[in-house]
Amino acid sequence: MTQKRKTIHLDFEKGVYQDLTKNLIPFEHGIYLAYTGNFNGKNVSLNKLLYIGMADDTTIAKRVHNHTIDDHTDWKLRYCKKGEDIYYLVAPLEDDIRNVEANMIFRYKPPCNTNDIDKYNGKLPAPNITTNTLLEDIDGHVTDMLRLM
Numbered sequence: 001m002t003q004k005r006k007t008i009h010l011d012f013e014k015g016v017y018q019d020l021t022k023n024l025i026p027f028e029h030g031i032y033l034a035y036t037g038n039f040n041g042k043n044v045s046l047n048k049l050l051y052i053g054m055a056d057d058t059t060i061a062k063r064v065h066n067h068t069i070d071d072h073t074d075w076k077l078r079y080c081k082k083g084e085d086i087y088y089l090v091a092p093l094e095d096d097i098r099n100v101e102a103n104m105i106f107r108y109k110p111p112c113n114t115n116d117i118d119k120y121n122g123k124l125p126a127p128n129i130t131t132n133t134l135l136e137d138i139d140g141h142v143t144d145m146l147r148l149m
Helices: 019-024 060-070 072-079 097-108
Strands: 007-010 030-039 043-055 085-092 128-131 145-147
Touching: 019 060, 019 085, 030 060, 030 097, 043 060, 043 072, 043 085, 043 097, 060 072, 060 085, 072 085
Parallel strands: 007 128
Antiparallel strands: 030 043, 030 085, 043 145
């Protein structure tokens, strides 16, 4: 029997977080994205998708905290242009977290992900993923100005 493709909606409307605001990240399971971006004093303009991660056995807040300790210095040196910083978007999700992460990594191939780049490693079939309008241009520049949390 063939499984039907599931559609999963990711809601990234909770805001944009950076190192200084990481204590406001929700203590929930889900998907998170790391971007380079610029802050103009009021809004954040996201530029380049760097990393897609998941939190299924811990919280998004814990995973992002670990990245700020382990990866930020390297990511900033390698990918941030003058005036840019690392920003995170989060989408709470309870089911199929690993499958969604694998699908997104395979589709968008962020430079800081090393697994799932060349082949889809999630459960088959891959889910259809929808998002709010914020991420319609996820594989290029995100043109929307976003509120910094």
